[in-house]
Amino acid sequence: MNIFILSVGEHVYSTKRLYDEAVKRGHDVSIINHMKCSIKLSGGKREIVYYGENIIDEPDIIIPRIGASATRHGAAVVKEFEMNDVFSSARSLGIIRAQNKVRTLQIMNRKGIPIPDTLFSVNPENIKEQIELLGGAPVIIKLQEGTQGMGVMLAESKKSAKSIIDTFYRMNMHILLQEFIKESNSEDIRVIVAGDKVITAMKRKGLDDDFRSNIHRGGSGSKVELTNKEKNMAIKAANYLGLPIAGVDLIRSKRGPLLIEVNSTPGLQGIEAYTKVNVAERIIKYLEKKCSIQNSRTRR
Structure with a gap:
């Protein structure tokens, strides 16, 4: 090829x-x-x-x-x-969708993929109501296009939440609010999907003083076994966005796994190091198979 x-x-x-x-x-x-x-x-x-x-x-x-x-x-x-x-x-559309957290979550919600309760608004006049709609503080505040844990904040009180949200609105920055899943314990799961299969998955744990689990922010990782439900969620999420290869982020909650993000360009360094799986080779093997199928169809 x-x-x-x-x-x-x-x-x-x-x-x-x-x-x-x-x-x-x-x-x-x-x-x-x-x-x-x-x-x-x-x-x-x-x-x-x-x-x-x-x-x-x-x-x-x-x-x-x-x-x-x-x-x-x-x-x-x-x-x-x-x-x-x-x-x-x-796919080009998948790249655009995945970079927009709101669009991703809208699609997941419509398709029945469980997500944390999420709210987005551009109205600075009802910030208190927005916080209450998510059950009050603490609340997660995210920039809609942040990456690698940047632009993600935890507001532990209504006062701090109102101050942060008001600041972002005044700066004309697009944000979304999500419920804080306390039982996730600063952990999430990164799943690498190739087509209709999961290549591998790792659990990411944030620093003791940081609720974010992203390894780029100093967290650590370990290989994790997924449930069938988690595997199916990750595969479906990538498919719904049009991403043959994707990194899908989940958290575990009292009501089951919840999807928090899909990445069209997942990094390989952390997941290869912590899982000891040759993810790059598996991706190339998947692409070989896709190219072979596409060529056989062309010859017909």
């Missing part, structure tokens, strides 16, 4: 791991900086120009590693490849 990894950094751990495993399995692999790609549309034809060359016909498969700051342009590049019948490990 000819594989393009769309990434702004060839030395980023996850990008390098995918590159190394794909090369090891005999594939031609290129790391393409999607931010340096230009899209040309003319006379019904399409081009993706990279350093003066049209590369739209070259790959069999693309693996987008699109960060939050590059969502719009990165998704547009992915969309052009998709319209040229190139299989993508993350």
Whole structure:
């Protein structure tokens, strides 16, 4: 296969791991900086120009590693490849949906995937009512497009919640409020999904003085066994967003597992280290299978 990894950094751990495993399995692999790609549309034809060359016909498969700051342009590049019948490990629409926490939760709620009680509003005049709708403090306050635990706060009192929410509204920043699941004990579960299977999962634990469990914020991890319900939730969530490869985040509560987020570009460093599973190799094997199926359909 000819594989393009769309990434702004060839030395980023996850990008390098995918590159190394794909090369090891005999594939031609290129790391393409999607931010340096230009899209040309003319006379019904399409081009993706990279350093003066049209590369739209070259790959069999693309693996987008699109960060939050590059969502719009990165998704547009992915969309052009998709319209040229190139299989993508993350669909362009899925990338856009996953970067928007509200849109993700709206889809999950409509599809019957359990989520924490969530509220979003842009009305600064009824902040007290908003807090009460979630049962009062403590309450979680999240920036709608925060990543790696950034832009996530715990307001332990109504007074502090009102102050934080009011500040964000005045700064015209988009937020959402969620109930605080005390019994999760600063833990969540990251599940890596490939198609209709779970590759592996790890439990992430926050620092003693931090309710956030994200490893980028200093937390730790360990391999965890999922229940069938948790596996099905993760697979369905990725599928509903149009993400063949995804990182799905769950927490365990008194009323069962709850989905909190879906990531179209899950990092591999923490989960490979803590679970001892070669996630990058498993992703490449999945893509080989998808490419084989797609090619057999084309030949028919």
